[in-house]
Structures are given as C-alpha cells and as structure tokens.
Amino acid sequence: MNTYCSHMSARSRVRATAFLLWVILPFGILYAVPSQPDARATENARVVVGRYELSRDNEGRLLRSRDGWVTAEDISRPAPGFSGVPGVAGVQGFVRIAAVAQDPNNHLRFAAVGADDLYLTTDAGTSWEALDIKSRPTINSSLKFTAVAISPHNPDHLLLGTSYNGFFESTDRGRSFSRLSSGRAFAFMDRGAGFQEEVKALGFDPTERNLMYFELAFGGGSYSYRRNTGEVKSVTDPELVSFMRGGTNAALGVELLHTTTGNGPENARISERAATDDQAAFRRSRAADRTGIYIAAHRARGHLLAEYLDLVAEHGMNSIVVDFKDDFGMLRYHSSNETARAAGAVRPLFDAAELIRAAHERDIYVIARVVVFQDPRLYAYDNHRYALWDSRLDRPWGVFRSSEDGERQVESWVDPYSDFVHQYNVQIAREIQDLGVDEIQFDYIRFPSDGATRDILARHRGENTDRVAALSTFLSKAREALELPIGVDVYGFNAWYRMVYLGQDIEEMARYVDVISPMLYPSHFPRSFHGEYEYLDWAEFLYREGSLRSTVISGGVLIRPYIQAFLIGSELQFSTPYYREYLLRQLAGSREGGASGFTLWNASGRYYMIGEPLLPFTRPAESTSEEAADDQSANEEPVHEDATTEEGERQ
Structure with missing residues (x-):
C-alpha cells in the first residue's frame, strides 16, 4: 500500500477514497459524483456531500445538476461574472472550462479553471469571481490551466495545475501564488528550456494537511508530495491512480447528462453536433x-x-x-x-x-x-486602416531590420x-x-x-x-x-x-x-x-x-x-x-x-x-x-x- 493510506484503517481508506472523488479532478473531467451522496466524516475532517453537482460538456460548457444528472442547466452562459471578464470570452460567448473542484466542507463553493483564469463561486455557480491570475508575475501568460483542487483543511488553500510550468499553490484564496514544482525534487518533471510536463490532476490528502497528490499527463505517472519536507514519491496504488484520472463515476455523470435530457437544448446541441461530425468525417477522409x-x-x-x-x-x-x-x-x-x-x-x-x-x-x-x-498589401491599403498600430511611435507597426542601406521593413501585419x-x-x-x-x-x-x-x-x-x-x-x-x-x-x-x-x-x-x-x-x-x-x-x-x-x-x-x-x-x-x-x-x-x-x-x-x-x-x-x-x-x-x-x- 502506498504512503497515501498506509497509516489508515480499512474503513478509513474507504472514506478517503470517497473523499478523493470530490477533490481530485483531472483535465477534462470537472466533477466526480460520489456513489451515495450524503454526509460523511473522517477522523480529521467533515466532508459534506451536497446536492449541487457541476460538470462540463465536450465543448467546455459549465453544467449544473441538482438531481444526479437526470436534468441539468447550462450555467456557462450567461453566467454573471463570466461575460464581463476581460479577455476570456470565446467566439461562442462563453468561457470554456477545463477543470473544477468542490470544497469538501461546503457544497456551494467551487473553484474552476479555464485556459486563462481561475474562478471562484460560493453559490454553486450562480455567480463567479474571476481572479485574473495571469496578471501575476509568477504565472506565464502563454500557458493553460489544467487542474485545480481545494484543501479540506483550509478553504483558502488552492492548488493550480498548468500545461508546462508544473503546479502552484495559494494559501490566501488566490490573491498570490507560488510555484511548488521547482527544485531538485521535481527535476524528473523538467523537459529542458524551462518547460515541465503537463499536470493532469491534483488533490489533497483528506487527513494529512501537508500531503498532496498530482498526476502528469502523457504517461508521466502519479506522485505524492509532502509540503513540509519536500519529499516526492511515485504513487502506484490502483484506486488512487484511477481517481486521479477521473474514475468511472465522473464519466458516467457526463454520459447520463447526454442521454437523459429529453428534447431540451442539450439534445438539440447533440443533434447539431452529430451532423457537424458527419461533415467533418467526410472532409477528413479526403x-x-x-x-x-x-x-x-x-x-x-x-x-x-x-x-x-x-x-x-x-x-x-x-x-x-x-x-x-x-x-x-x-x-x-x-x-x-x-x-x-x-x-x-x-x-x-x-x-x-x-x-x-x-x-x-x-x-x-x-x-x-x-x-x-x-x-x-492589405497593411498599406486604405491608408493603413487595417494595420496593427505602433502605440509608441504612433504609426503603422512593423518588424524592421538594419542593413547597409538603412532600416528596412521585413514584416507587415494586419x-x-x-x-x-x-x-x-x-x-x-x-x-x-x-x-x-x-x-x-x-x-x-x-x-x-x-x-x-x-x-x-x-x-x-x-x-x-x-x-x-x-x-x-x-x-x-x-x-x-x-x-x-x-x-x-x-x-x-x-x-x-x-x-x-x-x-x-x-x-x-x-x-x-x-x-x-x-x-x-x-x-x-x-x-x-x-x-x-x-x-x-x-x-x-x-x-x-x-x-x-x-x-x-x-x-x-x-x-x-x-x-x-x-x-x-x-x-x-x-x-x-x-x-x-x-x-x-x-x-x-x-x-x-x-x-x-x-x-x-x-x-x-x-x-x-x-x-x-x-x-x-x-x-x-x-x-x-x-x-x-x-x-x-x-x-x-x-x-x-x-x-x-x-x-x-x-x-
């Protein structure tokens, strides 16, 4: 048995397993539904499993159910807090969500990540607060966020996974972040030139405050990390690895959503998507x-x-x-x-x-x-009307190179x-x-x-x-x-x-x-x-x-x-x-x-x-x-x- 549950009794392991369904959420699977929603207690934390459940569809829409996915509502549009956030609305008019985590002690509180930001809600997704974390100097503006977790020991303690800079933590509800996956202990994640392997999933241990788990994408393996000692160990426990990858319940929840919504909007989207998929299949065969x-x-x-x-x-x-x-x-x-x-x-x-x-x-x-x-040609057309502009020189922007004949423009962008x-x-x-x-x-x-x-x-x-x-x-x-x-x-x-x-x-x-x-x-x-x-x-x-x-x-x-x-x-x-x-x-x-x-x-x-x-x-x-x-x-x-x-x- 691996370190995550070697100290627990058999009964405690079952409780921890149920808990992990709530806090370990991989990229692409937003929320895992426990098999028997109710209130549970472990030795060191009380976990309240509430009636609200959040998930996503294949398009990245954020969905909410209160009846075990018999019915669901699309809360990604026009959810207050999303539509007004600068720099995140896509062409479809909603923010695509990559992962979401629920606070195990508060069934109304969730954290969600899109490609560019972290969002928090205290009312199960009725309203959201965007934290604009890519404006922080510690976060690379070109990466994407891939995983998120909320600690059962401190609701202000968050973990945030990224596509190539490892994972970060915040202990002040997202006001500041520090990178955890740096130093010699994490050298196995390094790929050179400042890149690390993508983080696929994150989670906290339900009983040990300083024990965390993470999984790397593309077959990079699963690991435990002790924050107080800096120790990193490989995790091979099948149950934990399964939950790190989403588990069967998470996939079942999304599938039920797609098959039990009758003639509602989601069913119409499925029909439209099927027609589009047929056209795409024909084009791609050519x-x-x-x-x-x-x-x-x-x-x-x-x-x-x-x-x-x-x-x-x-x-x-x-x-x-x-x-x-x-x-x-x-x-x-x-x-x-x-x-x-x-x-x-x-x-x-x-x-x-x-x-x-x-x-x-x-x-x-x-x-x-x-x-x-x-x-x-279009750059110069109509007095540079469609050219990118140089805000410093107040002229059409371009890329210039010095030569013996002076400066010459080598790129002209519209x-x-x-x-x-x-x-x-x-x-x-x-x-x-x-x-x-x-x-x-x-x-x-x-x-x-x-x-x-x-x-x-x-x-x-x-x-x-x-x-x-x-x-x-x-x-x-x-x-x-x-x-x-x-x-x-x-x-x-x-x-x-x-x-x-x-x-x-x-x-x-x-x-x-x-x-x-x-x-x-x-x-x-x-x-x-x-x-x-x-x-x-x-x-x-x-x-x-x-x-x-x-x-x-x-x-x-x-x-x-x-x-x-x-x-x-x-x-x-x-x-x-x-x-x-x-x-x-x-x-x-x-x-x-x-x-x-x-x-x-x-x-x-x-x-x-x-x-x-x-x-x-x-x-x-x-x-x-x-x-x-x-x-x-x-x-x-x-x-x-x-x-x-x-x-x-x-x-």
Missing part, C-alpha cells in the same frame, strides 16, 4: 494520409511544375502545397476580388486551372496555401481582430475553393512574434476578447463559408504543449479545422529541450512525440507535420549522408507518432535532402511487400542461367 511537398508560386508552372509533379510521383507522394496568397500579400492566381485589386495584390504567377488540371491528372491532391495576417480582415481572407479562400483545389491551408494565422511586440496596439479589438478568440472567430467564419477541408500551420511548441502563445491554441483551432500542420523543425527548438538525445535521435523524437501529443491535445483532428527539408545554421555543416538520414529520421518519427501524412518544406524548392526513395513513408504497404519479396529472393538458392524447373521451363 484530407487523410496526404504526403507531399511545398511549391512556391513562381515555380508552380511550366517545366518546373512538371518536374515537381514527377518528384512527387517518383516517391509515392500524393499532394502539393502551393502559394495562392503568399507572404507578400500577393494573390498569385487570376483573382477578381475587388479589395485585392484595389490594394494592388493581384499579381498572377501561374494559371490555376492548368495547375489543378495537371495535378489531378496524376491523382495529386492540391492544397492552396493562404497567408493570412502577415500581409503587406489586425487579427478586424472583421474586414477576416472577411477579406475568407472571400479569397472561397474564390480559391471555387477554382477546384482540394484543401485550403491557412498560414501566419497568429500574432507577431518578432519586433517590438510590446508596442502593438490592435485598434480593432473589441471588449471581452483575446488573441485566441480573434483567431477562433476568423476560423469559425472560414468554416461556415468553406466546404473543403481546412488546415492551419502552427509553431512546433504550440502543438507540443497546451498553450495560447501568439493566439495559437490548437485545442480551439481544432473545433473549426480538419488538419493541423505543426512545424516541428529541430532547428527551431532550443537544443536544451530534451537535450539528452544525439541530434538525429532528437529529430526523430521531436517528430514522434510532437505528432503524438498534438493529436491528443487537438482531440483527434488530422496531424500533418511540416518536415524540415532544409538546413540552417550549424546544420549547414552536415555531410550528404548525414542530412539525408536527418530527413528520414524526421519522417520516421512522424510515422511512429501517428501523423496523417506530411509535407516537405523547402522555401527555395530545392529538395536536395531527398536521397533514397521515400516509399516506406508514403506507401508503406507496398514498400513492405517489396521488402518481403526481396527477402524471400535473397533466401532462395541462386539459379544458374541454364537451370530448369521441375517442369523443364528455363528460369
């Missing part, structure tokens, strides 16, 4: 297992296009990604969009009909890349909050869809990362919104307008951890898109991140683990990573055999991580890193059959030129 290369617009024509299509076919690939709207804000096909024409953005470089016909004749899937918010910017890009995507492409892929769907970002003023930002909501709003408009599969390109770290960095929250994006393409380029990760690996092993690990984690975090949308088919920095010293192996190891990691295809990226279009045929990664079944045939032939006795079979036929 987009699945697409392997290919990126082609810049100026190369997507004539003999160059033919050579790329030959390369794709030779290696068993089946897709191409082509710039239809590029990093310069230019539309590289013949567009009739009036705003684009007025902005001087229509500069065709290829015949879209000819490109699509040539690809489809060879059964190659065409993905149209559309760069969204990094757009120099305002991601602007409805006009949204509609402009959606109209372009709709026009491209009508040309006959197979998929729309949005790139630069984020806020700027370089330059003096602290000076950015988003003049089109409304109240009660944030960066994640801005991108979600755009994607929701695109989803409504487009029938084709939609893909998005995201930074590698944004797919590795739950985070909101630059607005790229793949959990939110996954509600509207079919494909997420993380750029897991090893050259773009700090070498200290999982630095225990040799470089080639590290590359394979990044793609394997990154593909797996992004699949889990996004909830199962297709993950089609971009493969680094270029060298940069110290990689330029790699020998030819080494960099070709480098490419293959990335592909191997993607396959092992369950990715649905891949895209090779080389901005120059020079795919020199491809050496041996890529068939093991593009057509594995055929490759396996060929290898088996080769192995069989290798094991046969050699046949001389004049040898004959038993039937007398020459071999």
Whole structure:
C-alpha cells in the first residue's frame, strides 16, 4: 500500500477514497459524483456531500445538476461574472472550462479553471469571481490551466495545475501564488528550456494537511508530495491512480447528462453536433494520409511544375502545397476580388486551372496555401486602416531590420481582430475553393512574434476578447463559408504543449479545422529541450512525440507535420549522408507518432535532402511487400542461367 493510506484503517481508506472523488479532478473531467451522496466524516475532517453537482460538456460548457444528472442547466452562459471578464470570452460567448473542484466542507463553493483564469463561486455557480491570475508575475501568460483542487483543511488553500510550468499553490484564496514544482525534487518533471510536463490532476490528502497528490499527463505517472519536507514519491496504488484520472463515476455523470435530457437544448446541441461530425468525417477522409511537398508560386508552372509533379510521383507522394496568397500579400492566381485589386495584390504567377488540371491528372491532391495576417498589401491599403498600430511611435507597426542601406521593413501585419480582415481572407479562400483545389491551408494565422511586440496596439479589438478568440472567430467564419477541408500551420511548441502563445491554441483551432500542420523543425527548438538525445535521435523524437501529443491535445483532428527539408545554421555543416538520414529520421518519427501524412518544406524548392526513395513513408504497404519479396529472393538458392524447373521451363 502506498504512503497515501498506509497509516489508515480499512474503513478509513474507504472514506478517503470517497473523499478523493470530490477533490481530485483531472483535465477534462470537472466533477466526480460520489456513489451515495450524503454526509460523511473522517477522523480529521467533515466532508459534506451536497446536492449541487457541476460538470462540463465536450465543448467546455459549465453544467449544473441538482438531481444526479437526470436534468441539468447550462450555467456557462450567461453566467454573471463570466461575460464581463476581460479577455476570456470565446467566439461562442462563453468561457470554456477545463477543470473544477468542490470544497469538501461546503457544497456551494467551487473553484474552476479555464485556459486563462481561475474562478471562484460560493453559490454553486450562480455567480463567479474571476481572479485574473495571469496578471501575476509568477504565472506565464502563454500557458493553460489544467487542474485545480481545494484543501479540506483550509478553504483558502488552492492548488493550480498548468500545461508546462508544473503546479502552484495559494494559501490566501488566490490573491498570490507560488510555484511548488521547482527544485531538485521535481527535476524528473523538467523537459529542458524551462518547460515541465503537463499536470493532469491534483488533490489533497483528506487527513494529512501537508500531503498532496498530482498526476502528469502523457504517461508521466502519479506522485505524492509532502509540503513540509519536500519529499516526492511515485504513487502506484490502483484506486488512487484511477481517481486521479477521473474514475468511472465522473464519466458516467457526463454520459447520463447526454442521454437523459429529453428534447431540451442539450439534445438539440447533440443533434447539431452529430451532423457537424458527419461533415467533418467526410472532409477528413479526403484530407487523410496526404504526403507531399511545398511549391512556391513562381515555380508552380511550366517545366518546373512538371518536374515537381514527377518528384512527387517518383516517391509515392500524393499532394502539393502551393502559394495562392503568399507572404507578400500577393494573390498569385487570376483573382477578381475587388479589395485585392484595389490594394494592388493581384499579381498572377501561374494559371490555376492548368495547375489543378495537371495535378489531378496524376491523382495529386492540391492544397492552396493562404497567408493570412502577415500581409503587406492589405497593411498599406486604405491608408493603413487595417494595420496593427505602433502605440509608441504612433504609426503603422512593423518588424524592421538594419542593413547597409538603412532600416528596412521585413514584416507587415494586419489586425487579427478586424472583421474586414477576416472577411477579406475568407472571400479569397472561397474564390480559391471555387477554382477546384482540394484543401485550403491557412498560414501566419497568429500574432507577431518578432519586433517590438510590446508596442502593438490592435485598434480593432473589441471588449471581452483575446488573441485566441480573434483567431477562433476568423476560423469559425472560414468554416461556415468553406466546404473543403481546412488546415492551419502552427509553431512546433504550440502543438507540443497546451498553450495560447501568439493566439495559437490548437485545442480551439481544432473545433473549426480538419488538419493541423505543426512545424516541428529541430532547428527551431532550443537544443536544451530534451537535450539528452544525439541530434538525429532528437529529430526523430521531436517528430514522434510532437505528432503524438498534438493529436491528443487537438482531440483527434488530422496531424500533418511540416518536415524540415532544409538546413540552417550549424546544420549547414552536415555531410550528404548525414542530412539525408536527418530527413528520414524526421519522417520516421512522424510515422511512429501517428501523423496523417506530411509535407516537405523547402522555401527555395530545392529538395536536395531527398536521397533514397521515400516509399516506406508514403506507401508503406507496398514498400513492405517489396521488402518481403526481396527477402524471400535473397533466401532462395541462386539459379544458374541454364537451370530448369521441375517442369523443364528455363528460369
């Protein structure tokens, strides 16, 4: 028996087990219902199990029941305290909840966490207080909150779990927080470059004030922590681990909600969601297992296009990604969009009909890349009306670089909050869809990362919104307008951890898109991140683990990573055999991580890193059959030129 209950009698263990159902709440399971609600007592604490129960649905809505989930009410909208909280309302108009805990001594008191804040209620969710804890210097603004617990010994003592900074505690009802998961005892949680593994669940021991429990996500294990001594131990007790993961009662409570609400609003939402799910399944069946290369617009024509299509076919690939709207804000096909024409953005470089016909004749899937918010043409349009603004210099904001000829602007960003910017890009995507492409892929769907970002003023930002909501709003408009599969390109770290960095929250994006393409380029990760690996092993690990984690975090949308088919920095010293192996190891990691295809990226279009045929990664079944045939032939006795079979036929 582990330390959490080794000192208890059998009867006390049962009581502690029932208690843990109330205080240990993992990410995604908000509230676990005891099998027999009543008042219970342990040796050191009285636990009152009340009639109010809170849970969440699959969309993150906060739900409340008073009759054991025979009926339930949606209290996430318009719950007082949520709608008026700056920076948390999503495109749906409600705050998505990740986890909730109930005070074991007060059945009306709960703590809930969304991605960005901690909320407290003393009336079972009728009203909420938002604590704005990301404004505290101890909390990283890009992480997401994943777990919460309330102490049975002190109602002001809270635990808060995060996606990559471990867990924190507050002993003053959330007015201040300190990080607990730091120091040598927690070194096993460290992943390098300042990141720790995600905390999946948290809980307090019912009898020992200083004893806490936590579980790490992605198979990281369960542990006990003694606050007074700093001792951390692995926990293997099956009952405790089960409750740390939510237990069967929690899942049953949510399921009952979905099956016993009759013809009410929740039932209508289920029907609507089922229809949406069918449409998504159809789109994703078309987009699945697409392997290919990126082609810049100026190369997507004539003999160059033919050579790329030959390369794709030779290696068993089946897709191409082509710039239809590029990093310069230019539309590289013949567009009739009036705003684009007025902005001087229509500069065709290829015949879209000819490109699509040539690809489809060879059964190659065409993905149209559309760069969204990094757009120099729309940036300058109408006297910079839609540009991000520099609050310090009172001029359009941009990213500048010094050169021999002076300072030059290298990035020009439009305002991601602007409805006009949204509609402009959606109209372009709709026009491209009508040309006959197979998929729309949005790139630069984020806020700027370089330059003096602290000076950015988003003049089109409304109240009660944030960066994640801005991108979600755009994607929701695109989803409504487009029938084709939609893909998005995201930074590698944004797919590795739950985070909101630059607005790229793949959990939110996954509600509207079919494909997420993380750029897991090893050259773009700090070498200290999982630095225990040799470089080639590290590359394979990044793609394997990154593909797996992004699949889990996004909830199962297709993950089609971009493969680094270029060298940069110290990689330029790699020998030819080494960099070709480098490419293959990335592909191997993607396959092992369950990715649905891949895209090779080389901005120059020079795919020199491809050496041996890529068939093991593009057509594995055929490759396996060929290898088996080769192995069989290798094991046969050699046949001389004049040898004959038993039937007398020459071999």
